[in-house]
Amino acid sequence: MVERWDRIGRAAGYGAAAALAPYLVIKVSWVVGSLLGLLPVGRGFSLGGWLVLNTVTIAMAAAGITLGLALVRPWGMRIPGRLVVFFAWVGSGFLVSILPFVVVGALVSSGAGGSGDSGGSGGDPAMPGWEATLVQCSFVGTGIALAIALPAYLWRRWPHALRPPERPRTRASSGPRWPAVTGAATGLAWLYWAAGGSQGIAHGDERSAGWRVLVAVSAFWALAASAAALALIRRRPTGLPYPLLLASAWLGSGSMFAWSGWRLPATVYVALAHPSDVGYPENVAVAVALHITAVLTGAGIMRTLVPGERRRMSVPGNAQRSAQRVSRRP
Incomplete structure (x- = not known):
């Protein structure tokens, strides 16, 4: 097999x-x-x-x-x-x-x-x-x-890195919780926009179907990564398979880091150059703040995963x- x-x-x-x-x-x-x-x-x-x-x-x-x-x-x-x-x-x-x-x-x-x-x-x-x-x-x-x-x-x-770690004797946290908090806040903000919220939106008529889907997908991965990271950090039984939590934290943090890292310079470019035929629905300042938060959160979640796996990945x-x-x- x-x-x-x-x-x-x-x-x-x-x-x-x-x-x-x-x-x-x-x-x-x-x-x-x-x-x-x-x-x-x-x-x-x-x-x-x-x-x-x-x-x-x-x-x-x-x-x-x-x-x-x-x-x-x-x-x-x-x-x-x-x-x-x-x-x-x-x-x-x-x-x-x-x-x-x-x-x-x-x-x-x-x-x-x-x-x-x-x-x-x-x-x-x-x-x-x-x-x-x-x-x-x-x-x-x-x-x-x-x-x-x-x-x-x-x-x-x-092979050892993909197996669940041994349950610790104590339930103390194994890493900072701020990435889970900032990731959840960013995901909720994106979810609010995807649902039609107008706060932080400068040009509501430019919210295309593709934009809504992209924002909704980003919200999903941000919330999934935050929840998975919190479960892994607290090391408490959740009833969910360990590989599922690891994959959710991995993919969600990668989504926030990569996609917001890609959109951040594009948003800054549009804000500075003011091209006549390109614009974003979001308020530029709010969008930049969310993308910066997402990049830092993605890196933070990944950093909490790496120390826990480093020893087992270095057998x-x-x-x-x-x-x-x-x-x-x-």
Whole structure:
């Protein structure tokens, strides 16, 4: 059973890299086409800003492809564990936030007879329908594949880290509780907006269906991460499986850190540049405050998870033995 799961995980790692390759090619074509004057610049951007934005997304796509291969190839077992965990954490956070947004964006676009940048890059150079579909398939395929490949990799490298810790003799807290509090506050604020609340909204007429879905998904992950982190910090029985709590804290904190970290500079740019054809429904000051809080909260929750797992992820000789077993396999 374990060997079968390992084979499935390896196939999924290759699948994640292959699924993200079309997105990388499309982004490179946008940069080259814009430089040569063959493709228009995204709405609300200057040529320089458009090139910087898409160069960043090219680097992110390349990192995602490298991550997919690292979860499969023997050299992935020799990469420093913290580096693999960080990129996997950020990548997972992006995907769990953006996948529902991509699906809803595709439905809205097909219903309206148009297309949009489901990837959240802030605009697109008149993306044709087939290209939008390819981008959406890249995100969905990568998300599903990484969801299978990452647990298999973690089990190969750190099998002890995925098992519940021994119940402590005391019920003292094992970390600070402020990330759970700030995460819950941020999630409730986003949930209020998603439900139609007007406080903190500057342009209510710009609240599109895609914006509501993205805010609702962000609220869900913020609240899920806060609840899971509080349960893990307090170390009290909750009746929920330990892997579920760990996954909720991992994905939710990654969602807050990655997605708010991505939207924060975009929000600041819109606030400073005042582009005529790009705007956000939220009050800029409130949005910036929430994104900063979300980034700090995501990092705080992840930091509370790492000390508890560091010892079990550093079992002497465990990673070396795993790497040797993997290197012997064809």
